[in-house]
Amino acid sequence: MMKSFANTFGFRPPLLRRGESAVAWTGLGLLVLLLGSIAGAAWWANESAERAEVRAWHSRADATLGLMQEAGSTLLEAGELTGFRRLVVNAADSGQVRSLLVTMGDGRVIASSDPSSVRFEDPPEGRWPSVPADAAGEHTRVLQIAGKGSVLLEVDPGDVAAAKAELDGLVGVGIIGGVALGGFMLIYRRMRRGFAAVGAVRDAVLLAASGEKNNDALRVDASLGRAAEAWNSLLDDREELRRRVTKERAGEQLGSRRERRGELTEACDALWQGMLVVDEHGTIRYANGAASVFLRAERDKLTGARLSDVVGDESVADAMSDVASGRVRAKKSLEVERVDENDAGATGVLRLGIRPLRREDGAGALVMIEDITQLRVAEQARHSFVAQATHELRTPLTNIRLYVEEALELDENEIAERSRCLNVINQETRRLERVVADMLSVSEIEAGSLRLNPGEIRLDQLFTDVSEDFVAQAQSKGIDLAFDLPPKLPAIKGDRDKIAMVLHNLMGNALKYTPEGGEVKVRVEVTPGELIVEVKDTGIGIAEADLERVFEKFYRATDGRVKDITGTGLGLSLAREMARLHGGDITAESEIDKGSTFTLRVPVGAGATLQVA
Amino acid sequence: MQIEEDRHGAVTVLKPRGPLTEDDASGFLARVRESLRSSLGRFIVDVSGVPYVDSAGLEAMIDAGDALEESGLSLKVCGMNETLREVLDLTGHAGRFERYEDVQTAVRSFL
Numbered sequence: 001m002m003k004s005f006a007n008t009f010g011f012r013p014p015l016l017r018r019g020e021s022a023v024a025w026t027g028l029g030l031l032v033l034l035l036g037s038i039a040g041a042a043w044w045a046n047e048s049a050e051r052a053e054v055r056a057w058h059s060r061a062d063a064t065l066g067l068m069q070e071a072g073s074t075l076l077e078a079g080e081l082t083g084f085r086r087l088v089v090n091a092a093d094s095g096q097v098r099s100l101l102v103t104m105g106d107g108r109v110i111a112s113s114d115p116s117s118v119r120f121e122d123p124p125e126g127r128w129p130s131v132p133a134d135a136a137g138e139h140t141r142v143l144q145i146a147g148k149g150s151v152l153l154e155v156d157p158g159d160v161a162a163a164k165a166e167l168d169g170l171v172g173v174g175i176i177g178g179v180a181l182g183g184f185m186l187i188y189r190r191m192r193r194g195f196a197a198v199g200a201v202r203d204a205v206l207l208a209a210s211g212e213k214n215n216d217a218l219r220v221d222a223s224l225g226r227a228a229e230a231w232n233s234l235l236d237d238r239e240e241l242r243r244r245v246t247k248e249r250a251g252e253q254l255g256s257r258r259e260r261r262g263e264l265t266e267a268c269d270a271l272w273q274g275m276l277v278v279d280e281h282g283t284i285r286y287a288n289g290a291a292s293v294f295l296r297a298e299r300d301k302l303t304g305a306r307l308s309d310v311v312g313d314e315s316v317a318d319a320m321s322d323v324a325s326g327r328v329r330a331k332k333s334l335e336v337e338r339v340d341e342n343d344a345g346a347t348g349v350l351r352l353g354i355r356p357l358r359r360e361d362g363a364g365a366l367v368m369i370e371d372i373t374q375l376r377v378a379e380q381a382r383h384s385f386v387a388q389a390t391h392e393l394r395t396p397l398t399n400i401r402l403y404v405e406e407a408l409e410l411d412e413n414e415i416a417e418r419s420r421c422l423n424v425i426n427q428e429t430r431r432l433e434r435v436v437a438d439m440l441s442v443s444e445i446e447a448g449s450l451r452l453n454p455g456e457i458r459l460d461q462l463f464t465d466v467s468e469d470f471v472a473q474a475q476s477k478g479i480d481l482a483f484d485l486p487p488k489l490p491a492i493k494g495d496r497d498k499i500a501m502v503l504h505n506l507m508g509n510a511l512k513y514t515p516e517g518g519e520v521k522v523r524v525e526v527t528p529g530e531l532i533v534e535v536k537d538t539g540i541g542i543a544e545a546d547l548e549r550v551f552e553k554f555y556r557a558t559d560g561r562v563k564d565i566t567g568t569g570l571g572l573s574l575a576r577e578m579a580r581l582h583g584g585d586i587t588a589e590s591e592i593d594k595g596s597t598f599t600l601r602v603p604v605g606a607g608a609t610l611q612v613a
Numbered sequence: 614m615q616i617e618e619d620r621h622g623a624v625t626v627l628k629p630r631g632p633l634t635e636d637d638a639s640g641f642l643a644r645v646r647e648s649l650r651s652s653l654g655r656f657i658v659d660v661s662g663v664p665y666v667d668s669a670g671l672e673a674m675i676d677a678g679d680a681l682e683e684s685g686l687s688l689k690v691c692g693m694n695e696t697l698r699e700v701l702d703l704t705g706h707a708g709r710f711e712r713y714e715d716v717q718t719a720v721r722s723f724l
Contacts, residue, residue: 269683269684269685270685271685272685272686273685288684288685289683289684289685289686290654290684290685290686292684293649293650293653293654293684293686294653294654296650296653347623348623348653348655371653371654371655371723373623373653373655374622374623374624374655374720374723374724375723375724376623377622377623378622378724381622445717548619548620549620552620552621552622577717580715
């Protein structure tokens with residue numbers, strides 16, 4: 001396979017344009033053939049001319065010798081030596097030979113075509129010295145002179161090389177002329193292409209100056225040469241620069257938009273309220289992170305879903321319908337209760353604020369979602385507390401008022417009856433005091449101001465006091481109250497009043513919810529690490545669903561059997577808080593109709609000084 | 614590590630007990646994610662029973678915080694002892710969490 005010129009030699013000659021290198025071999029071959037033909041023709045013409053010149057040279061020598069042989073012998077026989085010598089000069093001149101020399105056998109010259117260069121001698125009288133017969137040659141002749149002897153004619157036809165040199169000169173001039181012509185043609189060709197490129201570029205520059213922006217219109221024929229290629233390259237660079245600038249500007253604008261969009265998305269995701277953008281068909285178009293949490297759905301699945309399906313409430317669909325129809329332009333607020341029977345934690349109340357969106361491509365709405373479950377729980381608890389507290393405060397107050405009125409009506413002698421009234425008043429007053437104290441403690445806990453007053457707690461004294469407080473109550477209800485105390489009880493560090501309140505609460509509840517004839521056992525255990533007080537009763541028990549909730553503030557069990565038993569719903573909550581303030585806790589175990597066991601655990605470790613009483 | 618679950622009103626309280634270390638980190642994180650899903654974000658973590666955390670435990674807490682942050686929420690942590698507080702302060706992650714002194718205060722933050 002023929003390779004291109006550029007591939008063969010590794011470079012492209014400047015005269016070869018793009019695409020011509022492939023045919024460079026053909027062109028080179030034609031060029032060699034042409035030059036060979038010219039050289040051959042020149043050589044052949046030179047050879048022919050040289051042969052013709054030699055033939056003419058011989059012919060002139062022969063003619064001169066022939067003339068001398070015919071006319072010269074006659075003149076020498078007649079003794080016309082002068083005429084003979086003139087004949088020699090004339091013959092040499094007419095024969096265009098360089099010289100013609102006539103010598104005798106002894107070598108003496110008797111005539112020459114160039115008299116100035118040779119000294120003549122006249123032949124002797126009588127017979128002349130003869131010339132050997134074999135002296136005749138290509139350019140010599142022996143001339144026989146009758147009666148006198150013979151002479152030798154020598155002709156010098158001249159230098160054949162001189163004639164040839166003249167011819168070579170002509171050929172050289174021809175070759176130089178041809179080369180010069182070729183060079184001129186090449187220069188002309190290049191100049192013509194150069195001028196054409198400059199003209200084309202000039203036209204393109206003027207076109208660009210007139211406002212033409214299209215590169216294709218400004219581009220010139222690249223075959224016009226390097227100037228055209230350079231111009232086209234400049235146009236390409238300009239186009240590339242323009243594209244780059246456009247791309248960078250577009251990138252900056254796009255980046256700016258993305259940045260703004262990114263900021264908005266981040267801002268929406270940082271909202272602790274759920275946010276939805278809903279179209280006129282009630283389809284969710286956007287949901288932020290909080291919305292996906294409140295609606296318990298993946299964000300990807302929220303987008304494209306119907307709001308009413310996700311929320312599962314008809315009122316939402318109606319509100320969206322109003323917004324979509326344009327009838328409602330004001331904000332609408334809905335509260336949706338979500339109930340999950342399998343997961344109490346997922347049950348809650350969501351508040352949806354729906355506000356119409358003004359959009360060019362249709363109606364829509366912005367839906368803000370708030371989880372108000374805890375708020376509702378708190379409100380419900382407060383309502384319950386107010387009701388319960390009112391009841392708790394009113395009952396002792398009523399008793400106090402009644403017994404005060406009764407005591408006032410008694411005679412001075414009815415001392416026993418008056419004492420009974422005063423005792424009741426005293427009990428109701430202490431009850432009132434406990435209720436108020438509980439409410440104050442709740443307030444302190446709510447305000448975060450409840451603090452311990454640490455000191456030494458002598459456990460033996462503490463349990464003695466507590467037992468005295470409840471023995472009478474147990475006896476009045478016929479309940480067997482028993483204490484299982486270790487033989488020696490230590491002194492620990494803590495807030496005596498708070499711990500006493502906890503014990504009062506646990507034992508008071510045990511007696512309160514244990515029917516007559518039941519049992520209440522208090523078991524105390526002190527390990528090196530903690531104080532354990534277990535209050536076990538044989539009361540009505542607590543349902544499993546209520547077991548943990550009894551520690552919530554203001555919570556009252558839903559059991560119908562406790563409706564008639566008074567209580568604020570604060571006692572266990574406060575007791576647990578007190579225990580936790582000491583680093584301990586209260587736990588409960590219970591079984592309906594069999595009784596409950598509440599266990600108080602308070603650490604007595606490194607922080608507490610354990611002393612044997 | 615045991616993670617007890619308690620409820621204060623509508624708020625779920627997760628109470629891990631024991632050190633939060635590499636062995637328990639993934640379980641803790643999974644429990645937080647589950648609580649985020651099931652409690653509609655109404656949950657707090659009471660770390661009063663966590664004496665210390667190692668790097669894996671800290672990473673789990675940070676991941677848990679990030680999981681809530683993606684939804685515009687914050688991980689509410691209460692009962693943090695001095696050791697945990699110092700670890701979070703020294704590592705510069707204290708600001709990732711909403712910190713409360715006790716459960717009651719943390720629960721009130723949902724009002």
